[in-house]
Ligand SMILES: Nc1ncnc2c1ncn2[C@@H]1O[C@H](COP(=O)(O)OP(=O)(O)OP(=O)(O)O)[C@@H](O)[C@H]1O
């Protein structure tokens with residue numbers, strides 16, 4: 106293809122970090138008006154390649170050109186000046202500022218009055234309103250960012266990227282915390298942008314979404330380019346096989362567990378917050394995987410966090426193995442054998458300045474101080490290392506070593522470390538909130554196997570999920586919530602997308 110038809114070209118890009126060759130001679134061509142999906146397993150090098158294109162990393166080798174001319178980006182500002190914009194995988198809005206200030210940060214409009222420069226609030230407000238209106242986003246520009254939900258933060262990032270009038274927009278897992286309607290809105294925005302000739306690079310682990318939105322699919326594995334194909338020539342299977350480099354025949358492990366007697370009974374649970382959940386009663390059996398379905402706003406996370414003692418309740422009781430228990434804090438919950446993997450992992454989960462090992466043993470260390478000291482101090486590190494190594498191995502966490510700082514791991518691998526943190530506590534009841542968000546197909550399968558193993562061992566699992574296939578593929582029963590109410594519990598043949606969707610959108614007051 107003629108160079109003039111290519112906006113951005115990356116040739117033979119290599120990049121190493123201590124202990125990893127993240128990129129090995131990768132070449133890609135990005136064309137105007139087209140959506141290029143960039144796919145690969147966790148740690149394949151997708152974000153690193155895009156950070157090179159955006160001037161955040163300097164490649165060790167290779168050239169980057171735009172419209173046939175070689176460019177050297179020394180920082181993100183440089184890349185932006187050349188018309189490249191990026192929505193990052195890790196969101197970091199300035200929480201103490203409002204929405205419009207976050208959009209125009211670094212470019213805040215000013216006006217002169219009385220010989221001084223003032224922030225032009227009105228212009229900023231109007232510009233933000235116009236931008237949101239064009240994109241169909243419904244957020245008040247004056248809201249403080251700290252008050253926004255994760256999905257609104259993501260829409261904010263998208264709007265900011267668009268506001269630069271970029272020629273290339275890189276989206277690193279833009280839909281990971283969007284609801285289905287919001288994702289549709291994003292696709293609509295993408296189509297508008299491509300119609301104007303903007304090139305999109307789209308990173309996602311959701312294959313259904315990729316097949317729907319992209320024109321071309323670029324696949325990477327272990328820092329290398331596997332190839333690039335028109336999306337129309339690919340299917341779910343061919344994409345998966347090329348990503349993992351082997352045949353993946355199964356998406357879910359074979360169901361061998363048998364739910365037994367009552368394990369956890371939650372009765373009349375009502376949040377102290379009147380706009381959250383009300384009057385929820387359900388039972389979890391030993392050796393059961395209970396799926397929780399619902400739309401965003403259904404209050405599923407709030408319910409689980411309340412059971413775990415993180416949020417106050419107005420009424421309700423919890424019985425574990427037939428005995429009533431009082432859970433007022435996460436410490437109480439852990440003592441009663443519960444573990445909760447939260448949804449907003451980056452905000453409430455990882456500690457970036459600590460190593461993979463420190464992050465992994467954190468909960469175990471505070472819940473059971475003797476485990477790592479046991480009298481003889483020198484044993485301590487050995488056990489910690491062994492514990493960390495065990496889950497690095499069983500979840501195939503891609504890291505040079507357990508002493509590596511967790512912030513140097515790819516997004517998906519950071520999540521696996523957090524799952525390891527909870528597994529080390531050997532919980533009887535494991536609550537997972539969107540456990541496979543941002544996780545690649547191979548690792549998803551490993552997490553499903555772990556759930557199956559736990560259920561076989563007579564432990565119980567609660568899984569909040571917005572992904573229909575996983576709710577249907579893994580759950581013994583699916584409890585569906587709608588606007589803070591329990592709208593139904595499905596079992597066996599009744600677990601279908603249609604029934605879940607129906608219950609997720611309506612409820613009857615008993
Ligand atoms: N700043 C860094 N320091 C050290 N290693 C890094 C750094 N950034 C990335 N890596 C390593 O480079 C490799 C590629 O990471 P990258 O984040 O590009 O993966 P990814 O394909 O985006 O994965 P995911 O789907 O999990 O987001 C990983 O092994 C990661 O640990």
Ligand SMILES: [Mg+2]
Nearest residue numbers: 152194515516
């Ligand atoms: Mg990434």
